[in-house]
Amino acid sequence: MTSKKTKIIVVAGPTGSGKSALALQLAERIGGEIVNADSMQLYRGMDIGTSKPAPEELERVPHHLFSIVSPDTNFSASDYRREAAAAISDIESRGRTPIVVGGTGLYIKALLHGLVDSPTGDxxxxxxxxxxxxxxxxxxxxxxxxxxxxxxxxxxxxxxxxxxxxxxxxxxxxxxxxxxxxFADTEYEALKLAPKVERAALYNRIEDRVDRMMEGGLLAEVASLMERGYGVEHKAMRAIGYKELCAHLAGEISLPEAVALIKRDTRRYAKRQLTWFTRDNEIYWLEYPESFATIVKIVIEFLA
Known part of the structure; x- marks a missing residue:
């Protein structure tokens, strides 16, 4: 007799689409806890440029796998699968609902379907x-x-x-x-949700968010990381927002050029994320916050 699969909620989608706000409100409504599935929010000290939850948001519901490794750590999809599985098991053991949220499609795929067991690189x-x-x-x-x-x-x-x-x-x-x-079986039964946003509106949100990041101290955050010895030789520091400002601080480009590149590269990244997630026909694309009541209804029916 097979054991019952763990039910989890997955909130995915492109950067700037509102998935973090949706996951937070949903967690409060259903007694859930949030598990990060954003490859950059794993890193300590990289808060503004990765749009981590604010301290007041972290206090509203428990969050897992945020700020768990230093920027010089190479963290793989396999590492993520192990850590996320442990967090989900802990959440379930306390009678709470795991809500996995993030835009790193590979991490979500690794968690739900595992990784091909082929040899490591040579x-x-x-x-x-x-x-x-x-x-x-x-x-x-x-x-x-x-x-x-x-x-x-x-x-x-x-x-x-x-x-x-x-x-x-x-x-x-x-x-x-x-x-x-x-043919390998999965440990989880997942309900996948994503906020539906028109592309033009998404791009406008992205540009506004980059401006807010700069106003919120992103340049100082990058300078602090560089002072502590983290530079573009580390994979994490080649993330969008960090590599451009590293180039500016190294005197290679002006600040307006760096900001323009951040906006452009973030738009391009969001486009790639949209392509990835729209290929997944298991995802429910729903407008948020307009359709929040419908989202809650779908989630409750799934959990029941």
Whole structure:
């Protein structure tokens, strides 16, 4: 007899769409606790530029996986899955409802569906492929894994090299690992929600939010991080808002140029997030706050 799956609420969507406000109001209404699924809000000291919940919001309901690692830590999707699963288990054990909120689609996918159990990367093997053209890589892959080769373009070097790397290490096609993974069961039964926002309105929100971040001290936050030894050599500091202001503080670009780049790159990031999440036909896209009563109704029916 299979054990009953843990029910969780997932509030996803692009940056600036209002998902954090929705998750907070929903948590208060249903007795929930929030689990972060934003890859940048994990980092300590990176508060303004990642739009972390304000102290008064943190006091309203319990929040998990915010500010848990330093900016020089490489935190993977596998690390996230482990930490989020532990937080969800703790929340459920106390009779509360886990509400996972964030815009990092890979983290949400890793949590709900796990990660393909294929070998870790091998830098030496990757060097062996670096002099091959995309067409040559694709031709090699066709010989050992025609299924994966049929899905890839010669310009997609990262995935081509990864597929060849897996075959070189194991003698098995990466498509075989994915096929096995597809039959793996998930631990969670998830209701996925996302605030519905027109793209033009979303872009306006993003620009306004960047202005508020600058007024709220983002430049000083980045300067403080750099003074403590965190720079663009660390993955976290290459996040939008941080890399541009690092460049400004290094004298490479003016402040107005940096702000314009932050706005542009955030718009582009939101567009990529929209593309990712709109491919997921399990997501309920609902206007917020206008449809909050409907959202609560859907959630209560799901939990019941």
């Amino acid at each position: 830098p030496e093997l990757r060097l062996a492929f670096q002099d091959l053209s995309g067409d040559e890589l694709l031709e090699r892959l066709r010989e050992v894994d025609p299924e994966t080769a049929a899905r890839l373009h010669p310009n997609d070097r990262v995935r081509l090299v990864r597929a060849l790397e897996v075959y070189s290490q194991t003698g098995r096609a990466i498509s075989d690992f994915r096929a096995e993974h597809a």
